[in-house]
Amino acid sequence: MTEIDPAAHPVRAPESVAPTAQALDGIVPAPVGLDSVIAEGLEIKARSQWDYARRRFLRHRLAMLGLVGLVIIFGAGIFANFVAPYSYSAIDLTNLLHPPTTVGHHYFGTDSIGRDYFSRVIWGIRTSEEVGVFVAAVSSVIGLFVGAIAGYYGGWVDNILMRITDLVLTLPALAVLLTAAALLGSGNQWRVSIILTLFFWTNIARVVRGLFLSLREKEYVEAAKAAGARDGRIMFRHILPNMLGPIIVNGTLSVALAILTEAALSFLGFGIKPPTPSLGVLVSEAQTNPQQWWLTVFPGLTIVAIVLFVNFMGDGLRDALDPTQRRVRA
Amino acid sequence: MLTYIARRVLYSIPVLIVSTFLSFLFVSLAGNPTAALRANPRFSINTLHNIEKQNHLDKSIPQRYLYWLQDVFTHKLGHSLTTFQPIWPDITRTLGHTAQVIIIAEGLAILLGITVGIFSAIRQYSLFDYTFTSLSFLGYAMPVFWFALLLQILFVDIYLKWNVRIFYTSGLNNPHHGTWSLDRLQHIALPVMTLCVISFALYSRYMRAAMLDVINSDYVRTARAKGLSEWRVIMGHVVRNAMIPIVTVAALNIGALLGGAIITETVFTLDGIGYYFVQKLQTDDLYAVMAYLLVTSVIIIVFNLIADVVYGYLDPRIRYD
Numbered sequence: 001m002t003e004i005d006p007a008a009h010p011v012r013a014p015e016s017v018a019p020t021a022q023a024l025d026g027i028v029p030a031p032v033g034l035d036s037v038i039a040e041g042l043e044i045k046a047r048s049q050w051d052y053a054r055r056r057f058l059r060h061r062l063a064m065l066g067l068v069g070l071v072i073i074f075g076a077g078i079f080a081n082f083v084a085p086y087s088y089s090a091i092d093l094t095n096l097l098h099p100p101t102t103v104g105h106h107y108f109g110t111d112s113i114g115r116d117y118f119s120r121v122i123w124g125i126r127t128s129e130e131v132g133v134f135v136a137a138v139s140s141v142i143g144l145f146v147g148a149i150a151g152y153y154g155g156w157v158d159n160i161l162m163r164i165t166d167l168v169l170t171l172p173a174l175a176v177l178l179t180a181a182a183l184l185g186s187g188n189q190w191r192v193s194i195i196l197t198l199f200f201w202t203n204i205a206r207v208v209r210g211l212f213l214s215l216r217e218k219e220y221v222e223a224a225k226a227a228g229a230r231d232g233r234i235m236f237r238h239i240l241p242n243m244l245g246p247i248i249v250n251g252t253l254s255v256a257l258a259i260l261t262e263a264a265l266s267f268l269g270f271g272i273k274p275p276t277p278s279l280g281v282l283v284s285e286a287q288t289n290p291q292q293w294w295l296t297v298f299p300g301l302t303i304v305a306i307v308l309f310v311n312f313m314g315d316g317l318r319d320a321l322d323p324t325q326r327r328v329r330a
Numbered sequence: 331m332l333t334y335i336a337r338r339v340l341y342s343i344p345v346l347i348v349s350t351f352l353s354f355l356f357v358s359l360a361g362n363p364t365a366a367l368r369a370n371p372r373f374s375i376n377t378l379h380n381i382e383k384q385n386h387l388d389k390s391i392p393q394r395y396l397y398w399l400q401d402v403f404t405h406k407l408g409h410s411l412t413t414f415q416p417i418w419p420d421i422t423r424t425l426g427h428t429a430q431v432i433i434i435a436e437g438l439a440i441l442l443g444i445t446v447g448i449f450s451a452i453r454q455y456s457l458f459d460y461t462f463t464s465l466s467f468l469g470y471a472m473p474v475f476w477f478a479l480l481l482q483i484l485f486v487d488i489y490l491k492w493n494v495r496i497f498y499t500s501g502l503n504n505p506h507h508g509t510w511s512l513d514r515l516q517h518i519a520l521p522v523m524t525l526c527v528i529s530f531a532l533y534s535r536y537m538r539a540a541m542l543d544v545i546n547s548d549y550v551r552t553a554r555a556k557g558l559s560e561w562r563v564i565m566g567h568v569v570r571n572a573m574i575p576i577v578t579v580a581a582l583n584i585g586a587l588l589g590g591a592i593i594t595e596t597v598f599t600l601d602g603i604g605y606y607f608v609q610k611l612q613t614d615d616l617y618a619v620m621a622y623l624l625v626t627s628v629i630i631i632v633f634n635l636i637a638d639v640v641y642g643y644l645d646p647r648i649r650y651d
Contacts, residue, residue, distance in 0.1 A: 167349045169634065170342065172589035172626045175607060179353060179619070182611055183360040260473055264593055267475045268608060283476055290483050291490070300476035307471035 056320040063316020069309035073302065077125035084119035088277050091115055097292050109294040111285070120277045121299050127189045127278035128259045128306070134193040135200055135258035140251040142197070143204025148235050150205065151212025161209060164202055173199075174264065181270035189262075189278065192271050196258050204250050211243040245321030249314050256310035263303055279303045335639065342631045346624075353623050354395045354616075361614030364411070385411060385617075398620060407621040412613045417621045420606060425588075425625070427502060428595070428602035430509065432587050435522040439529035440580055446530075447537020448569060451545060462534060469531025478524045478597040485520065500599045521598045525591055529583060536579050540572035574644045578637045585633025589626035 047055075057063055076083045085105035092114035100109045108117035150158035168176075180195050215221065216239065224238050263280030265271030272278045274285065279299045286295035364382060367373050382388050386397040401408035406418035450459040482499045489495055497519040507513035544550065545568050553567045554560075592604035599605065603622060610618035642648045 163348075166345050167352070170345055170627050170631050171349055171353070171623065172586065172592075172630065174592050175589065175623060175626065176353070178592075178608070178611055179356050179360065179623075182614070183356045256471075263473050264475065267473075268593065268596060269612070280473070283473070283479065287479065290479075290486050293483055293487075296476070296479050296483060300473065300480070303473050303476065304468065304471045308467060311467070311471065 053320045057316055060316035060319060062312045063320070066309040066312030066316065069305060070313060073125060073306055073309070074129050076122050077129045080122045080126045084116075084122040086116040086119040088120045088123035089115065089275055090119075097289065099292075100294050108298045109292070111292075111295060112289055117294065117298065120282060121279070121302055124277040124279045124282050124299055125302060125306075127272065127276055128262060128280070128303070131189050131193045131196065131262045131272075131278070132255040132259040132306075134190070135196045136251045136254040138193075139197045139200035139254060140204050140247065142201040143206075144208055144240075144247065146201065147205035147208025148212055148240070151209035152216055152231070152235055152239075158209070161202070161205055165206060168199075168202060177261065177265060178268065178270050181265055186265070186270050187273050188276055189272055192262055192265060193258075195265075196261055200254055200258065203254070204247070207246060207250055208243070211246060212239060215239045215242055245318070248321060249318045252310060252314040252317055256307040256314075259303065259306055259310075331639070331642070335635065338635050338638075342635075346627055346631070349627060350620065350624055351395055354398065354620055355391060357611075357614070357616050357619050358391050358394065365614070385409070387411075398617065401617070402621075402624065407624070408617045410610075410615055410618045412610075412615045412618075417618055420618070421603065421621055421625055424601055424603040424606045426509075427600065428588060428591065428604065431518050431521050431525065431594075431600065431602065432584060432591065434518070435525035436529055436580065436584050436587070438522070439526045439533055440576070442526075443530045443533025444537050444569075444573065444576065446534040447572075448541060448564070450534065450538040451541030451572075452564065454542065459538075463538075466531035466535050469527055472528075474524065474528060474593045475597050477527065478520070478594055481520045481523060482597065502601045518600070521591070521594050521600055524594050524597075525587065529587075532579065532583065533576060537572060537576055540575050541568060544568050544572045574641065577644060578641045581633050581637035581640060585630045585637075588629050588633070 092110065094114070095104070095106065095110045096114045097112055098106055098110040098114075100107055104116075106116055106118065108121055111117055111120070146157065146161060150161045177195065177199060180198065181192070184191065184195055186192055186195070212235075221234055221238060224234050229238070259279070262271055262278060263283065266273075266278055266280030267284040269284070272281050274281055279302055282299035283296060283303075286292070286299070289295050362368075364378060364387065367378055367381065379388075386394050389397065398408065406416065407421065408417055409415065410417055410420070446462050450462055453459055485497050485499050489499075495516070498517045499520060501517055503511065503514040503517050550563060550567055553563045558566070589604075591602065592608060594600070595602040595605035596608055603626070607619065607622040610622065
C-alpha cells in the first residue's frame with residue numbers, strides 16, 4: 001500500500017510538466033497530462049499581449065487611481081438624473097447664494113438665483129464628458145483613417161495633411177478655434193464638439209502618419225505583400241494592431257484636452273451657452289459673484305480632477321501598452 | 331545658415347497668404363460687422379451704404395481680401411469697421427502691454443523652472459522632486475481661467491476684508507501712472523503670476539527630463555572620472571547641455587503667448603492684444619480680427635524660426651543647409 005503508482009498521479013510526475021510548457025507554445029496539442037492538471041484545479045492559460053497589458057495596467061497605482069476616480073466622476077455624470085438631488089434649472093428663491101451645507105443637500109451651496117450648485121456641477125460633468133468622449137472618439141477615427149492613408153500611400157492626402165499642419169503651426173490655436181466657433185455658431189454641446197473635432201483630428205492623424213511611415217518598412221509588411229495581401233488588409237490587419245497603444249493613449253489624453261478646451265471656449269463666450277450647464281459655463285457664470293468662492297471653486301476643481309485622472313490613466317496605459325516592457329515581471 | 335533662414339522666410343509667405351485668406355473667409359462669413367449700425371436708427375441707409383462702399387463690403391470676398399492686402403501694406407492694416415479708427419495704434423499699444431506681461435512672466439518662469447528642474451533631477455525621487463512633480467501635474471491640469479479667477483477672488487477678498495490693496499484684480503493702471511510705475515506692477519502682478527505658474531510647470535518638467543537625459547551620458551562620466559568637483563560637473567557639463575531644449579521650448583512658448591494670452595487677459599480685463607482680439611471678434615470687426623491674426627502669425631513664425639536657429643547654434647550636432 002505504500003507504493004504509489006506513478007501512472008495514477010501524473011500531475012506530480014516531472015515528465016508531465018514538459019508537455020504543458022510545449023502546449024503553451026501552441027505547437028503540441030494538449031497531452032494527456034494536462035487533463036489531470038485541470039482536474040486538480042490548476043489552470044494553465046497562455047497570456048496574450050493584452051493579458052500582459054492588462055496586468056501591467058492593474059499594477060500601475062496612479063493609473064488605477066485615475067480609473068477609479070474617473071469611474072466615480074463620469075458615473076455621476078452619466079447617472080446625473082439619479083445622483084443629482086435637484087434639476088439643474090430648479091430655482092429656490094428662498095436660498096440665494098447659500099454657502100455649502102448639508103441642509104437640503106446643498107453640498108456645493110446655491111447660486112444667485114437659488115439653483116442647487118451640486119446638481120449643476122453633476123449635470124455639468126455630464127455635458128463636459130459628452131464633449132470629451134465625442135471629440136476623442138470621432139477625431140480618433142477620422143485621424144486614424146486619414147493618418148493611415150497619408151502614412152501608407154503618401155501622395156496628395158499626405159501633402160494636404162502636412163500643409164494643414166503648417167497652417168496650424170503658424171496660427172494661434174485658441175484664436176483659430178474662437179474664429180471657427182464664431183463662424184459655425186456655438187450653443188449646445190454637440191456643436192461645440194464638432195468644432196473641436198475639426199481641430200483635434202489633425203493631431204491624431206499626424207501621430208498615426210508618423211507611425212505608419214516607420215511601420216510600413218517592416219519585414220512583416222513585406223512578407224504580407226509577398227503573400228499577396230491587399231493594401232487594406234496590410235494596413236488594418238498587420239500594421240494597425242502594432243500601433244493601437246499610442247492611438248489609445250492619444251485618444252485618452254484628448255478626452256482631457258477636449259474638456260479643457262471646451263471649458264476655455266465656454267468661458268470666453270464662444271462655447272456652450274447657458275442654460276446648458278457645462279463645467280466651463282459654470283466657472284464663467286461664477287465670475288459675476290467673486291465673493292461666493294464656492295461658485296468658482298467646485299466646478300473648477302472638478303475639471304482639475306477629471307484632467308488629472310485622465311492623465312494618470314493615460315500614463316498608465318502608455319506604460320501598459322508598450323510591448324517592449326513585456327520582460328518586466330507582471 | 332543665411333540661406334536656411336531665407337528659405338524658411340520665403341516658404342512662410344505662401345503659408346501666410348493661405349492662412350490669412352482662409353481666416354478672412356471664415357471671419358467674413360461669421361457675421362456682418364455693420365449689423366450693429368443697421369440696427370442703429372440714427373444711421374440712414376445711405377450713410378450705411380457709403381460705409382460699406384468705403385470699406386469694400388459690397389464686393390465679393392476674394393476682392394475684399396485683395397483690398398485688405400492692399401490696406402495692410404499701404405495703410406498699416408487699415409481701419410476698424412466698428413470704431414472707424416486706424417488699427418495700427420491699437421495693435422502696437424496692446425501688443426506693448428502684452429509684451430510687458432509676457433516678458434516678466436516668462437523671465438520668472440524660466441529662472442524658477444530651470445532651478446527647480448536642476449534640483450529635481452539631481453535629487454530624483456526625493457521629497458523635493460515629488461512635490462514639484464505633483465505641482466506641475468496640477469499646473470497642467472488646471473484651466474488657466476480658473477486659476478486666474480481664484481487669484482482674483484483671493485485678492486478681492488483681502489481688499490474687502492482688511493481694506494489692503496496688494497494687487498489690483500483688473501485693468502492696466504490707474505490714470506497718470508507710467509509703464510514701469512508701482513501702480514502698473516500692482517495691476518499686472520496677477521496676470522504675470524497666472525502665466526508664470528503655467529509656464530513654470532512646463533519648464534521645470536522639460537528641464538528635469540533634459541537633465542536626466544544628459545546626466546547618464548558618457549561625457550558626464552568622463553568629467554567625473556577626470557576628477558571634476560560635482561558642482562562643476564553639474565553646472566559646466568550637465569546644465570549647459572540640458573538647457574538647449576529649454577531654449578527651444580521657451581522660444582516657441584513665448585511666441586505663442588505673444589500671440590495673445592487671450593484667456594488671462596480677458597479674465598483680468600488687461601488691455602493686451604488677446605483681449606483686443608476677443609472684443610473685436612465679438613463685434614465681427616473683420617479688419618481688426620484679421621490684423622490680429624496676421625500680426626500674431628508673423629510673431630509665431632518668427633519665434634519658430636528663432637527657436638530653430640538658436641537650437642542649431644547651440645547644438646553643434648544640428649546643421650542646417
